[in-house]
Amino acid sequence: MGYHWNWGVFLQPSATGSDTYLGWMISGVEMTVALSLSAWVIALLLGAVVGVLRTVPSNVLSGFARAYVELFRNIPLLVQLFIWYFVLPELLPVSLGNAYKQSNPVVQQFLSAMLCLALFTSARVAEQVRSGINSLPRGQKNAALAIGFTLPQTYRYVMLPMAFRLIVPPLTSEFLNILKNSAVCSTIGLLELTAQGRQLLDYTAQPYESFIAVTLAYLLLNTVVMFGMRWVEARMRVPGYIGSK
Amino acid sequence: MIIIDNVSKRYGDFQVLTDCTTKVGKGEVVVVCGPSGSGKSTLIKCVNGLEPFHRGEIKVNGVSVGDPKTVLAKLRAHVGMVFQNFELFPHMTIMENLTVAQLKVLGREKAEAEERGKQLLDRVGLGAQALKYPGQLSGGQQQRVAIARALAMDPVCMLFDEPTSALDPEMINEVLDVMTELAQEGMTMMCVTHEMGFARRVAHRVVFMDHGCIVEDDAKEAFFAHPSSERARQFLAKILHH
Ligand SMILES: Nc1ncnc2c1ncn2[C@@H]1O[C@H](COP(=O)(O)OP(=O)(O)O)[C@@H](O)[C@H]1O
Ligand SMILES: [Mg+2]
Numbered sequence: 166m167g168y169h170w171n172w173g174v175f176l177q178p179s180a181t182g183s184d185t186y187l188g189w190m191i192s193g194v195e196m197t198v199a200l201s202l203s204a205w206v207i208a209l210l211l212g213a214v215v216g217v218l219r220t221v222p223s224n225v226l227s228g229f230a231r232a233y234v235e236l237f238r239n240i241p242l243l244v245q246l247f248i249w250y251f252v253l254p255e256l257l258p259v260s261l262g263n264a265y266k267q268s269n270p271v272v273q274q275f276l277s278a279m280l281c282l283a284l285f286t287s288a289r290v291a292e293q294v295r296s297g298i299n300s301l302p303r304g305q306k307n308a309a310l311a312i313g314f315t316l317p318q319t320y321r322y323v324m325l326p327m328a329f330r331l332i333v334p335p336l337t338s339e340f341l342n343i344l345k346n347s348a349v350c351s352t353i354g355l356l357e358l359t360a361q362g363r364q365l366l367d368y369t370a371q372p373y374e375s376f377i378a379v380t381l382a383y384l385l386l387n388t389v390v391m392f393g394m395r396w397v398e399a400r401m402r403v404p405g406y407i408g409s410k
Numbered sequence: 411m412i413i414i415d416n417v418s419k420r421y422g423d424f425q426v427l428t429d430c431t432t433k434v435g436k437g438e439v440v441v442v443c444g445p446s447g448s449g450k451s452t453l454i455k456c457v458n459g460l461e462p463f464h465r466g467e468i469k470v471n472g473v474s475v476g477d478p479k480t481v482l483a484k485l486r487a488h489v490g491m492v493f494q495n496f497e498l499f500p501h502m503t504i505m506e507n508l509t510v511a512q513l514k515v516l517g518r519e520k521a522e523a524e525e526r527g528k529q530l531l532d533r534v535g536l537g538a539q540a541l542k543y544p545g546q547l548s549g550g551q552q553q554r555v556a557i558a559r560a561l562a563m564d565p566v567c568m569l570f571d572e573p574t575s576a577l578d579p580e581m582i583n584e585v586l587d588v589m590t591e592l593a594q595e596g597m598t599m600m601c602v603t604h605e606m607g608f609a610r611r612v613a614h615r616v617v618f619m620d621h622g623c624i625v626e627d628d629a630k631e632a633f634f635a636h637p638s639s640e641r642a643r644q645f646l647a648k649i650l651h652h
Binding site for chain 2: 304307309310312314315403404
């Protein structure tokens with residue numbers, strides 16, 4: 166088919182001069198990692214809170230948590246991203262909105278993308294946390310309350326530590342999802358891995374090399390996450406505990 | 411110590427408890443028995459407020475359990491409870507199971523809590539298991555740890571809900587021995603159990619429940635010699651048979 170392979174392209178100085186094309190790829194990886202990691206940390210914390218609220222004996226709180234989950238889980242990710250990036254700054258108080266719009270565009274893109282991925286994923290984490298809590302033996306909560314723990318202490322010391330252990334496998338796939346979903350953020354101009362790949366293609370006209378490199382980079386990131394989560398799982402394994410499922 | 415006065419409870423339309431009245435005096439051991447589904451667990455969970463009730467009053471050590479002003483966590487910290495399925499915290503070592511509430515609820519120092527934990531583990535014969543996890547112990551051992559965990563809070567009374575029902579037969583006695591010793595030391599105890607040998611040995615009174623009602627509330631001797639109701643007679647005949 167007469168395709169001219171040229172892997173050496175990555176070592177050539179880039180069109181902007183100051184870097185190689187390999188440097189572009191690396192900065193894309195860095196952006197994807199920074200975005201996914203920060204969104205993941207927020208998603209875990211928010212998801213834990215919302216997931217707990219889903220299970221508390223208060224209709225107001227569990228109803229609120231349920232609405233939160235349905236809202237963020239059921240609107241397409243791309244639409245949520247556009248809302249965070251294009252619509253929300255308009256809804257802020259005028260002075261704050263203006264300050265935001267005058268800030269560094271990369272900061273704007275990053276913040277919108279991070280919040281978007283974090284909240285979308287937090288709704289999914291919340292559902293996992295809820296199912297983890299519900300799959301604990303019912304007597305555990307009573308035993309914790311009976312010994313004098315308050316309800317928050319019961320969650321903190323007894324139910325959440327076990328619930329999180331049970332849901333490490335589904336949380337691993339949520340972590341992988343956040344990496345994959347971060348590619349959507351190239352649509353608002355954030356120069357993460359996918360966007361760098363497209364830029365590379367535009368400048369070098371080497372589509373195969375560009376996207377093979379992007380694919381390999383994603384594979385590498387996924388592998389790191391998978392091994393990381395496996396390590397977490399092994400570290401948290403409880404000696405002698407037979408899963409309740 | 412425990413006063414249960416005309417307590418009734420419903421689950422929707424289903425009447426679980428009907429006008430239950432009994433009491434457990436200081437240092438007294440009361441055994442509660444009755445057929446499955448008669449409301450024994452529900453009644454004993456009402457005593458420390460794990461189950462709410464609709465009518466009547468329960469007082470533990472002078473504190474009203476049903477009073478909305480009562481801080482239940484405070485009350486429960488001094489009412490020990492032991493469950494059918496042990497309910498140790500699986501992610502904590504045995505020692506952590508014994509100390510976590512001493513630290514977080516009573517605010518004891520770590521050294522003091524571990525000292526108390528060690529003392530109680532030795533007492534239930536499990537001093538060597540402090541660093542193991544619950545999943546690494548047998549059922550009988552887990553239940554003895556559960557008793558020690560409750561005792562670590564220096565309870566004013568102990569509630570037992572069928573503590574030996576989930577155990578293999580050969581492990582029942584090691585748990586009953588610990589309970590017997592506790593009773594002989596003067597602990598106030600309310601025990602749901604079908605172990606009639608234990609009841610004969612240490613109980614002061616026996617309460618018999620059926621369909622959510624307290625049908626009999628007799629001194630032990632009277633209960634075993636001549637139960638006054640037909641249902642208690644039938645029940646006794648059935649469980650004493652084997
Ligand atoms: N959460 C609940 N909702 C509805 N019914 C219940 C609930 N818990 C217990 N019951 C019913 O209440 C009755 C008494 O239960 P329980 O106190 O556990 O009896 P026991 O301990 O004597 O076997 C049973 O018929 C049981 O089905
Ligand atoms: Mg029961």
